[in-house]
Structure formats: structure tokens, C-alpha cells
Amino acid sequence: MCLYAKAKLSTRGGLAFLLFVNHTKDLNKKVSVSAQEMELENMKKYNIAVVGATGMVGRTFLKVLEEINLPVENYYLMASARSAGKTIKFMGKDYVIEELTEQSFDKDIDIALFSAGGSTSEKFSPIAASKGVVVIDNSSAWRMDPKVPLVVPEVNPEDIKWHNGIIANPNCSTIQAMVALRPLQLAYGISRIIYSTYQAVSGAGMGGYSDLENGIKGEAPKKFNHPIFNNCLPQIDVFLDNGYTKEEMKMVNETKKILGDDSLRITATTVRVPVFDCHSESINVELKKPFDVEELKKVLADAPGLVLQDDPANAVYPMAITAKGKNETFVGRIRRDESIENGVNLWVVADNIRKGAATNAVQIAQKLIEMWENGEVTR
Amino acid sequence: MCLYAKAKLSTRGGLAFLLFVNHTKDLNKKVSVSAQEMELENMKKYNIAVVGATGMVGRTFLKVLEEINLPVENYYLMASARSAGKTIKFMGKDYVIEELTEQSFDKDIDIALFSAGGSTSEKFSPIAASKGVVVIDNSSAWRMDPKVPLVVPEVNPEDIKWHNGIIANPNCSTIQAMVALRPLQLAYGISRIIYSTYQAVSGAGMGGYSDLENGIKGEAPKKFNHPIFNNCLPQIDVFLDNGYTKEEMKMVNETKKILGDDSLRITATTVRVPVFDCHSESINVELKKPFDVEELKKVLADAPGLVLQDDPANAVYPMAITAKGKNETFVGRIRRDESIENGVNLWVVADNIRKGAATNAVQIAQKLIEMWENGEVTR
Numbered sequence: 001m002c003l004y005a006k007a008k009l010s011t012r013g014g015l016a017f018l019l020f021v022n023h024t025k026d027l028n029k030k031v032s033v034s035a036q037e038m039e040l041e042n043m044k045k046y047n048i049a050v051v052g053a054t055g056m057v058g059r060t061f062l063k064v065l066e067e068i069n070l071p072v073e074n075y076y077l078m079a080s081a082r083s084a085g086k087t088i089k090f091m092g093k094d095y096v097i098e099e100l101t102e103q104s105f106d107k108d109i110d111i112a113l114f115s116a117g118g119s120t121s122e123k124f125s126p127i128a129a130s131k132g133v134v135v136i137d138n139s140s141a142w143r144m145d146p147k148v149p150l151v152v153p154e155v156n157p158e159d160i161k162w163h164n165g166i167i168a169n170p171n172c173s174t175i176q177a178m179v180a181l182r183p184l185q186l187a188y189g190i191s192r193i194i195y196s197t198y199q200a201v202s203g204a205g206m207g208g209y210s211d212l213e214n215g216i217k218g219e220a221p222k223k224f225n226h227p228i229f230n231n232c233l234p235q236i237d238v239f240l241d242n243g244y245t246k247e248e249m250k251m252v253n254e255t256k257k258i259l260g261d262d263s264l265r266i267t268a269t270t271v272r273v274p275v276f277d278c279h280s281e282s283i284n285v286e287l288k289k290p291f292d293v294e295e296l297k298k299v300l301a302d303a304p305g306l307v308l309q310d311d312p313a314n315a316v317y318p319m320a321i322t323a324k325g326k327n328e329t330f331v332g333r334i335r336r337d338e339s340i341e342n343g344v345n346l347w348v349v350a351d352n353i354r355k356g357a358a359t360n361a362v363q364i365a366q367k368l369i370e371m372w373e374n375g376e377v378t379r
Numbered sequence: 380m381c382l383y384a385k386a387k388l389s390t391r392g393g394l395a396f397l398l399f400v401n402h403t404k405d406l407n408k409k410v411s412v413s414a415q416e417m418e419l420e421n422m423k424k425y426n427i428a429v430v431g432a433t434g435m436v437g438r439t440f441l442k443v444l445e446e447i448n449l450p451v452e453n454y455y456l457m458a459s460a461r462s463a464g465k466t467i468k469f470m471g472k473d474y475v476i477e478e479l480t481e482q483s484f485d486k487d488i489d490i491a492l493f494s495a496g497g498s499t500s501e502k503f504s505p506i507a508a509s510k511g512v513v514v515i516d517n518s519s520a521w522r523m524d525p526k527v528p529l530v531v532p533e534v535n536p537e538d539i540k541w542h543n544g545i546i547a548n549p550n551c552s553t554i555q556a557m558v559a560l561r562p563l564q565l566a567y568g569i570s571r572i573i574y575s576t577y578q579a580v581s582g583a584g585m586g587g588y589s590d591l592e593n594g595i596k597g598e599a600p601k602k603f604n605h606p607i608f609n610n611c612l613p614q615i616d617v618f619l620d621n622g623y624t625k626e627e628m629k630m631v632n633e634t635k636k637i638l639g640d641d642s643l644r645i646t647a648t649t650v651r652v653p654v655f656d657c658h659s660e661s662i663n664v665e666l667k668k669p670f671d672v673e674e675l676k677k678v679l680a681d682a683p684g685l686v687l688q689d690d691p692a693n694a695v696y697p698m699a700i701t702a703k704g705k706n707e708t709f710v711g712r713i714r715r716d717e718s719i720e721n722g723v724n725l726w727v728v729a730d731n732i733r734k735g736a737a738t739n740a741v742q743i744a745q746k747l748i749e750m751w752e753n754g755e756v757t758r
Binding site (some may be wrong): 194198204226229231233266267269274284312319336338 | 401469509520571572573575576577595604605606609611612613618621622625644645646648650652653654655656661663672691692694696697698699700712714715716717718719722724726
């Protein structure tokens with residue numbers, strides 16, 4: 001693999017490599033680099049498979065791939081037998097969905113974006129990896145595997161380097177928190193985090209969406225245990241023996257892994273609210289060092305992938321309806337928590353299907369390609 | 380006043396005095412005492428005024444008064460000139476709304492339940508008090524006045540004793556938290572509280588209700604700064620200089636006053652969610668003493684006014700839709716917070732118009748009458 005990578009690189013010479021990031025933010029502090037400026041035509045083109053292309057997240061994968069111009073030769077869209085044979089419009093072309101089988105990765109595929117659930121990933125990710133494909137998996141199957149990096153590209157891109165064929169995409173509620181917390185960790189250190197979440201129904205897939213839509217019309221829920229319309233459900237995923245839900249423990253454990261600090265003290269209460277898209281989070285943070293609130297805001301404003309929306313006088317703060325369709329994470333309501341030394345409260349919102357799933361996975365692919373191209377990771 | 384009270388008591392002899400509390404709870408640990416069992420017919424009857432009887436909370440005052448059988452001779456329903464002259468069905472009779480004027484309290488009134496906003500209360504509560512009426516005020520006008528007790532009857536009934544004619548009803552989001560936290564304070568001591576709230580639109584009155592109803596139909600909001608349908612608004616009430624909203628600081632300051640501990644360390648993030656009725660709260664508590672989770676649950680299960688709903692295996696936890704119309708506060712999702720010594724997470728839900736406003740005010744009146752009757756407070 002290493003020799004092959006070197007051979008590839010030698011054909012690329014010293015070409016300046018710029019990756020296109022789709023910045024939708026209105027603040028122009030981060031300059032957009034247009035696809036036209038990329039030297040795409042000179043680059044090696046990669047083959048990418050999208051596994052689970054017909055699901056809610058899978059379809060957003062395709063949307064984000066259309067927006068983020070990766071150097072791709074061929075796309076392969078795959079799904080279960082049930083969806084195989086269907087045609088999907090993608091990149092201006094008609095794609096026929098292929099059935100996912102053990103032979104699917106026998107062809108020349110560089111990256112497979114998996115969004116097909118835990119059991120499919122458990123079976124097919126190792127098969128793909130064994131054939132030289134790098135799987136970027138959106139399920140929870142591999143996230144806590146010590147041999148699998150768990151990556152938010154703005155936060156811990158260096159973890160991509162030690163992948164063994166599988167890179168895990170974190171849980172939606174964790175990803176957006178990481179984008180807001182990493183800059184604070186770097187600037188001040190973090191000792192304790194208390195999460196309370198306000199999570200959208202789209203996190204539960206099409207069924208969650210339908211439950212809210214039908215609940216408005218007075219119909220009973222099918223996906224959730226209780227009605228979600230006109231209600232808050234303090235349960236996301238199943239309960240564990242310690243009284244926490246799986247979602248809550250995901251936030252606790254994934255945060256430690258991504259921020260690379262097992263000594264972090266974390267607790268979480270995760271709640272489903274009657275909102276279609278975008279998760280909101282109330283985060284209470286105990287920092288290690290003293291801070292000035294205005295300086296801390298500047299740290300957040302300058303952080304990658306993060307947009308500061310914090311102008312109370314004009315009722316400007318992050319909201320689900322304004323975060324929808326965006327690839328960034330939004331932070332506001334920043335206030336000193338006087339109840340503890342070095343305490344701060346944050347309100348963090350992101351589109352859970354985009355930055356919380358599809359965008360983050362595609363950005364991992366983008367970063368991986370960048371690392372292949374500049375030799376940081378061997379192909 | 381003292382002599383008068385003694386005279387009254389002497390006429391009552393040693394009559395066992397039972398106050399009727401409308402227990403709607405399904406758990407039968409707290410026995411309902413029916414109105415029939417009361418010796419109402421032997422008791423002195425009081426005259427009660429309801430000021431602001433036509434508003435959303437005012438109308439719930441009337442509903443709760445119909446349910447909680449106080450020993451009342453006459454009711455007087457009052458409101459602003461705009462509503463005066465209207466007829467309201469109450470206690471099976473037609474009541475004509477009287478206009479609230481400076482002369483309204485010249486007649487023999489014992490208690491006035493005010494739910495007419497801050498400025499009306501600022502003007503008329505002192506007038507009423509000067510004429511011997513005890514005002515129980517639902518606005519925020521008097522809550523932090525050191526001469527005015529701030530009371531949740533299950534929590535700090537003894538504070539009623541030092542009233543000077545005005546007793547303040549706490550903020551809705553504070554009341555329900557107090558019912559859940561007081562038993563923990565008594566059993567273990569509390570050192571720090573972190574509130575994140577999920578508050579219903581009815582807390583913003585009829586306008587809040589309409590904004591959600593109309594928002595579902597795609598109409599723009601009138602009451603709130605932003606749409607509340609399909610959204611979470613991290614703003615309740617106006618912003619203060621410290622970056623907190625007034626609602627957040629109400630929770631911080633009122634908690635200290637009601638729990639009688641200025642050394643309590645508290646922070647809050649208050650959020651409006653698209654739910655019509657009932658506030659939910661994620662509360663992280665640092666206790667002073669070690670605890671056993673099962674014992675702590677028992678402490679909560681045995682606490683007055685509180686119903687434990689904590690059976691994760693059967694998806695039983697407090698919810699807005701099940702708390703609606705109830706006078707109790709509901710607590711569940713009780714888990715040890717491993718991120719700190721003696722930490723515990725709670726999920727607390729109550730009907731914000733009932734226990735968060737009308738029920739609590741009527742219960743204060745009930746307690747006051749009880750204290751008058753048994754001589755703890757002089758009339």
C-alpha cells in the first residue's frame with residue numbers, strides 16, 4: 001500500500017492541493033474556496049461508494065456530495081435488495097441502485113460512505129476494508145472500537161492517520177458539541193461537561209418524521225413510545241442498566257474519545273422535542289483555566305466549522321430553523337456560569353442530518369483524500 | 380389583629396381541621412380527603428377576590444377554585460375596565476366581572492388572588508394590603524422584595540407567617556423545581572443546581588398559544604421574536620446585562636429565596652419549545668452528602684405534591700402530555716451523575732398554568748386559611 005501511495009504521489013509532483021469546502025455561512029471570516037480554483041482536473045480521481053443511498057441520511061449524503069466537489073471518477077450507489085434496481089438522480093445523471101453483496105467491493109473502490117445501520121456495517125465494513133476500501137461508517141457499530149478512529153474533521157483530523165480501513169462518524173448529538181468544545185479545550189482546557197439536548201425527530205429517521213407529521217393531525221405514534229407532537233420525550237434510544245439511555249452514554253463516551261481525554265467528567269440528558277430538523281444543546285462547561293467572556297467568544301468565532309450567533313440585543317442566537325440545511329455548527333447564548341469557577345454556558349445548534357451525519361462523513365472523505373494527496377496517509 | 384384571631388379561634392374550639400387537597404395522582408400513597416369530610420359548615424367563611432379573572436391564568440384560578448373546596452362566603456371576580464361587565468360562569472353561578480379600582484377592596488375581602496400582571500399588582504396590591512386584604516400575587520412584582528414571602532406550600536409554608544399583606548407566587552419554572560428539590564435539600568443538602576428548561580408556550584399567555592397554533596399553519600409569529608413551531612427558542616423574557624434572560628435569573632434568585640439558602644450555586648438556561656402546556660426541566664444537582672439512588676427515589680416518592688414516574692423498562696417518565704391538567708409535579712429519569720461526587724440528574728415536569736401558577740396560588744390561600752384557623756398566623 002505504501003509503495004503504491006508513493007507512486008501515486010510521485011505522479012502528482014508538487015501540485016498545490018486545495019480542497020473545496022462548501023461554506024454557507026453569512027459571516028465572511030472564513031473564505032470560500034470555489035471548485036473552480038481547485039486543480040481538480042490534474043488530480044487523481046477516486047471511486048466512491050455510497051452504501052444505504054436510499055435512506056434519509058443516505059440521500060443527504062448524495063446532496064452533500066453534489067455540493068462538496070470531491071475528485072471522483074465513479075460513484076457507486078448501493079442499498080439492500082429491497083431498494084436495488086431503483087433509479088436515483090445524482091450529479092445530473094441517473095444512477096441505478098446496486099444491491100449490497102459480499103462482492104460489491106471487488107471492484108476498484110477507494111472510499112465507501114456507509115449509512116446502512118449497525119448490523120449491515122458490522123457485516124460489510126470488514127469485507128470492504130479487507131479489499132482496500134476505506135469505510136466511513138455512520139452507524140454506532142465501530143465508534144468505540146479502539147482500532148477505529150472516531151473523527152470530526154475540524155476537531156481530530158489527525159486520528160484519520162491511524163485508520164485500519166474503517167473510520168467512524170460520531171453520533172449526531174456528539175459531533176456538533178465537539179465542534180463547539182474543541183476550541184475551548186485547546187484554549188482553556190475542559191474538566192467537566194453537562195449536556196441537555198433538544199433533539200429533532202429526523203434523528204429517528206423517516207419514522208420520527210412521520211410521527212411528528214401525523215401527531216399534528218392527531219394520529220398515534222408508530223416510531224416513538226409516546227406522542228412527540230406537543231410533548232418532550234426524555235428518551236432517545238434504549239435504556240441501559242445505569243439508568244442512562246444509549247444516546248446519553250454515546251455523548252459521554254464519544255466525547256472522551258474524540259477530545260482524546262479519558263479524564264473528562266461528563267454527564268448527559270438527551271431529549272426528543274417536536275422539531276423536524278436540527279438538534280439544539282444546552283451545554284454547561286467547567287474550564288480548567290480562567291477566561292474572559294469576550295475573549296472566549298472570539299475563540300469560538302475563529303474556530304473552524306463554527307459560527308458565532310450571539311447578539312441578545314437583537315434576539316440573535318442559534319435556532320433549529322436557521323441551522324437547517326447548513327453544514328456549520330452554530331453557537332450562542334455564551335455566558336459565564338457564576339455558580340462555579342471557570343464555568344460557561346453555551347447553546348449549540350446544527351443540522352443533525354448534515355453536520356451531524358452526512359456532511360461530517362463527506363468531510364472525513366475529503367480530509368482523507370487530502371491526506372492521501374499530501375502523503376500524510378498512505379493509500 | 381392578634382386579639383381578633385384569638386377571638387375567632389375561641390369560637391372554633393378544638394375542631395379537627397382538615398384541608399381538602401385535590402390529589403389527582405394515580406399512586407395512592409397520599410390519601411385524598413374529600414370535601415365532604417371537611418367540617419366546612421362549621422368554619423368561618425372567607426371572602427375571596429380573583430383579580431385578572433379573565434386572563435389565561437385567571438381562568439385556571441377559577442377552575443382550581445372550583446376543584447379545591449375552600450371555605451368561601453363570597454367570591455368577587457375583577458379585571459380591567461376592558462373586561463368589566465362581562466359574565467363568567469363560576470361555581471355554577473353567573474358572575475359579573477367588576478372593574479378593578481382603588482375602591483375595590485373597601486368591601487370585606489380576606490384574600491385577593493392577583494393574576495393581572497406586574498404593573499397592576501404594583502399599584503393595587505399595596506392598596507388591597509392596606510385594607511387588610513392578603514394579596515397572593517402571581518406577577519414577578521414582589522417576588523424578590525425582602526418583606527414579601529415567596530411561597531411554594533409544600534416547600535416553605537412557614538414563610539407565610541411573616542407576610543405583610545402580600546405573598547408572592549413564584550415563577551412557573553421555579554415552582555416545579557422547588558417541589559422536586561426541597562426533599563433532596565432536606566435529606567442530603569444541595570450545593571449546586573444546573574437548570575435546562577423545556578418550557579411550554581402557554582407560559583407566554585394567549586399570544587404564545589396562538590403563535591404555536593398559527594405556526595403549524597405556516598403563519599408568522601406575533602408574540603415571540605421567532606417562529607416557535609418546529610423550533611426551540613433559547614430566550615424567555617428579556618435579556619439582562621449579564622447575558623442571562625430575566626427568566627433564567629428568576630430561577631437562580633427565586634430558588635435561593637424559597638430554599639432559604641443564599642450560598643446555593645445555581646445556573647440556568649431557559650428554552651421555549653413547541654409544546655402547548657407543561658414545562659419540562661433537566662436538572663443536574665450536586666448534593667452535599669452521599670446518597671443511594673434507590674433511597675433518593677424513595678425520598679422523592681414520599682415528598683408532598685410530587686409524583687415519582689421512573690420506570691425506564693416500561694418507558695415511564697414524566698411528560699408534558701401526561702402532566703397536563705394535573706396539580707402535582709412529576710419527577711423521573713433519576714440517575715447518578717458520575718461526573719461529580721454526589722451528583723444526580725432529574726427530569727421534572729408540571730402543568731405550568733396549574734402548579735406553576737393557579738394551583739400554587741390557591742394552595743397558598745388554602746394554607747393561609749389553615750394557619751388562620753389554627754392560630755399560626757393572626758388575621
